[in-house]
Amino acid sequence: MTDIAKRFKENPLLSPGNLPSSHPGLRIECLLNPGVFSYREKVWLLIRVAERPAQKEGFISFPILKPDGTMEILELEKDHPDIDLSDPRVTQYCGKSYLTTLSHLRLVSSDDGIHFSEPEPPVILTGKGALETFGIEDCRVARIGDAFYLTYSAVSENGVGIGMMSTRDWKDFERKGMIFLPHNKDGALFEEKLGDYYYALNRPSGVDIGGNFIWLSQSPDLKHWGNHQCILTTRKGMWDEQRIGAGASPIRTEKGWLEIYHGADRNNRYCLGAFLTDLNDPSKILARSESPIMEPIADYEKTGFFGNVVFTNGHLVDGDQVTIYYGASDEHICGATFSLNEILNSLTQLA
Amino acid sequence: MTDIAKRFKENPLLSPGNLPSSHPGLRIECLLNPGVFSYREKVWLLIRVAERPAQKEGFISFPILKPDGTMEILELEKDHPDIDLSDPRVTQYCGKSYLTTLSHLRLVSSDDGIHFSEPEPPVILTGKGALETFGIEDCRVARIGDAFYLTYSAVSENGVGIGMMSTRDWKDFERKGMIFLPHNKDGALFEEKLGDYYYALNRPSGVDIGGNFIWLSQSPDLKHWGNHQCILTTRKGMWDEQRIGAGASPIRTEKGWLEIYHGADRNNRYCLGAFLTDLNDPSKILARSESPIMEPIADYEKTGFFGNVVFTNGHLVDGDQVTIYYGASDEHICGATFSLNEILNSLTQLA
Numbered sequence: 001m002t003d004i005a006k007r008f009k010e011n012p013l014l015s016p017g018n019l020p021s022s023h024p025g026l027r028i029e030c031l032l033n034p035g036v037f038s039y040r041e042k043v044w045l046l047i048r049v050a051e052r053p054a055q056k057e058g059f060i061s062f063p064i065l066k067p068d069g070t071m072e073i074l075e076l077e078k079d080h081p082d083i084d085l086s087d088p089r090v091t092q093y094c095g096k097s098y099l100t101t102l103s104h105l106r107l108v109s110s111d112d113g114i115h116f117s118e119p120e121p122p123v124i125l126t127g128k129g130a131l132e133t134f135g136i137e138d139c140r141v142a143r144i145g146d147a148f149y150l151t152y153s154a155v156s157e158n159g160v161g162i163g164m165m166s167t168r169d170w171k172d173f174e175r176k177g178m179i180f181l182p183h184n185k186d187g188a189l190f191e192e193k194l195g196d197y198y199y200a201l202n203r204p205s206g207v208d209i210g211g212n213f214i215w216l217s218q219s220p221d222l223k224h225w226g227n228h229q230c231i232l233t234t235r236k237g238m239w240d241e242q243r244i245g246a247g248a249s250p251i252r253t254e255k256g257w258l259e260i261y262h263g264a265d266r267n268n269r270y271c272l273g274a275f276l277t278d279l280n281d282p283s284k285i286l287a288r289s290e291s292p293i294m295e296p297i298a299d300y301e302k303t304g305f306f307g308n309v310v311f312t313n314g315h316l317v318d319g320d321q322v323t324i325y326y327g328a329s330d331e332h333i334c335g336a337t338f339s340l341n342e343i344l345n346s347l348t349q350l351a
Numbered sequence: 352m353t354d355i356a357k358r359f360k361e362n363p364l365l366s367p368g369n370l371p372s373s374h375p376g377l378r379i380e381c382l383l384n385p386g387v388f389s390y391r392e393k394v395w396l397l398i399r400v401a402e403r404p405a406q407k408e409g410f411i412s413f414p415i416l417k418p419d420g421t422m423e424i425l426e427l428e429k430d431h432p433d434i435d436l437s438d439p440r441v442t443q444y445c446g447k448s449y450l451t452t453l454s455h456l457r458l459v460s461s462d463d464g465i466h467f468s469e470p471e472p473p474v475i476l477t478g479k480g481a482l483e484t485f486g487i488e489d490c491r492v493a494r495i496g497d498a499f500y501l502t503y504s505a506v507s508e509n510g511v512g513i514g515m516m517s518t519r520d521w522k523d524f525e526r527k528g529m530i531f532l533p534h535n536k537d538g539a540l541f542e543e544k545l546g547d548y549y550y551a552l553n554r555p556s557g558v559d560i561g562g563n564f565i566w567l568s569q570s571p572d573l574k575h576w577g578n579h580q581c582i583l584t585t586r587k588g589m590w591d592e593q594r595i596g597a598g599a600s601p602i603r604t605e606k607g608w609l610e611i612y613h614g615a616d617r618n619n620r621y622c623l624g625a626f627l628t629d630l631n632d633p634s635k636i637l638a639r640s641e642s643p644i645m646e647p648i649a650d651y652e653k654t655g656f657f658g659n660v661v662f663t664n665g666h667l668v669d670g671d672q673v674t675i676y677y678g679a680s681d682e683h684i685c686g687a688t689f690s691l692n693e694i695l696n697s698l699t700q701l702a
Binding site for chain 1: 441446448450481482485506507508509510511512527528529530531532533534535553555556557558559560561562564566568569570571572574575576577578579580581584587
């Protein structure tokens with residue numbers, strides 16, 4: 001056991017019953033994977049809220065958005081000959097794939113980092129247009145200059161890519177379009193320019209050749225990206241053998257950029273680890289976790305909508321203390337702290 | 352039968368025996384999928400040349416490049432318990448995928464468009480760096496201003512993405528890095544700016560959700576790309592039900608941008624069709640082929656390294672005549688002509 005996370009004793013901090021659904025006909029199934037930022041002396045979470053209608057016996061039903069913004073409920077017979085319900089997150093039906101829930105992003109804030117509530121009026125960000133009809137998910141929040149940049153999974157029948165929007169006041173949002181093509185998730189921006197370019201971590205997926213690896217991309221303007229490089233791959237037989245993906249923005253330390261990332265094994269058990277890159281050349285990996293720094297071991301991390309998952313895409317850094325907020329079992333939102341130095345000391349040097 | 356291609360009577364124009372291999376230990380298995388351009392009053396093809404060593408009984412062997420540029424031959428036992436040889440193009444071995452051949456790009460030219468030969472000295476472009484260790488393939492050549500832009504599949508164990516290089520004289524080449532992340536192929540640049548941006552067609556692939564669809568991306572500088580939009584999807588039960596991908600650069604016509612594309616069905620039978628977009632808004636599809644404009648019907652298109660394939664990524668336009676060069680059965684290079692108006696008239700209006 002190499003888990004060095006100190007979990008909040010108040011965990012879970014937020015569960016599906018703690019927020020109102022966005023529509024009368026829907027109920028919240030999961031609260032998960034929040035983006036995190038501090039603003040006006042509060043801690044803010046931009047939560048992924050996954051909803052669907054109350055389920056009728058013998059049927060599975062879920063909402064999808066139309067490109068014009070209206071919502072439609074699809075209802076499928078569970079005993080249809082061409083349906084696959086084995087993954088609680090995704091349903092295969094007649095050669096097409098659907099998400100079993102529709103996610104939007106919801107803002108909550110806290111004075112103490114433990115007790116969160118919605119602002120008045122609520123801030124609800126939903127999918128828009130043809131590339132977000134299955135919702136938006138797992139938003140990272142990066143602060144660059146005086147603006148916040150939101151990078152999130154944009155899901156539709158066209159695939160899963162990374163969309164971006166920006167805001168300065170959390171009232172007006174500017175949609176920047178899809179910045180990374182399908183299949184891609186886990187887009188995390190560096191919060192400063194390095195030389196002439198902005199940089200982002202992202203996780204495209206290979207088909208036949210390649211895998212679910214972490215790549216580094218550069219941009220002159222945050223909107224257009226190129227010079228893609230593969231910087232971190234999965235490791236056969238290890239806790240991160242099946243897929244890996246960046247958490248939130250890399251943390252600048254004296255030793256390099258520290259990135260907390262998730263890794264899943266062949267059983268879809270999601271743990272957290274970390275890697276360190278060169279400060280001037282973030283494509284150069286200096287050190288990496290051999291063992292997870294956090295594993296799903298608490299009850300609320302082992303059992304839930306999709307069990308055995310700890311997944312983070314948001315943190316706050318205060319001196320040596322890193323506070324992560326994370327999704328547990330794809331159902332609850334929890335918090336934990338790490339010592340930055342303890343993470344750094346736990347890494348295995350590679351270069 | 353809706354095939355409106357006029358095949359060259361000299362087909363195939365080039366076969367594996369017609370060029371020398373790039374290394375004494377290798378032999379050419381396939382010549383295919385050339386980029387096409389006119390330059391100094393000649394017709395030029397930038398051919399994909401796929402090589403491997405002579406095969407020993409009971410083994411499959413193929414070359415791979417190391418990131419430092421040296422070549423290594425991998426030799427695998429055909430009766431290994433964890434090998435899958437069912438696809439002649441890709442071998443699965445112990446959880447990893449390898450290409451059965453290593454491809455480079457080779458330049459040939461012709462005065463008459465039929466008889467091609469290599470320049471002296473030969474121009475051979477090979478994979479470079481960690482993202483091209485399995486070779487470079489299927490290069491499109493676009494002319495923008497006084498430069499040629501080469502977009503090609505960059506293949507390595509990290510995945511298949513789209514790389515780019517540019518040249519003005521076909522002697523010095525500037526590598527621009529990977530412009531589209533895995534999994535992506537079939538990158539075709541528009542040969543002029545539309546408004547503030549350059550545009551490219553490309554074909555990312557979905558995992559679980561999405562498919563093998565044609566997307567449109569924009570760029571301020573040809574190197575960094577964003578605002579990705581899905582513009583054309585596969586059609587269930589039709590000739591292009593499984594995957595589609597752009598051919599060469601779109602052709603400007605009075606009616607719109609005409610793109611010749613390939614589509615494959617569930618049996619991996621590759622045909623050609625076309626679609627038309629709005630001249631000012633290339634995300635707007637105006638018309639599309641219901642039936643193929645070209646199908647694998649000649650003997651050399653039906654039988655070969657990978658049979659039942661016609662695949663084009665290069666053409667020349669002269670008034671109403673479009674001359675395509677194409678790969679037949681992934682083994683030979685052939686030529687055919689179309690009437691531009693006949694293609695346009697064959698399309699079904701959508702908008």
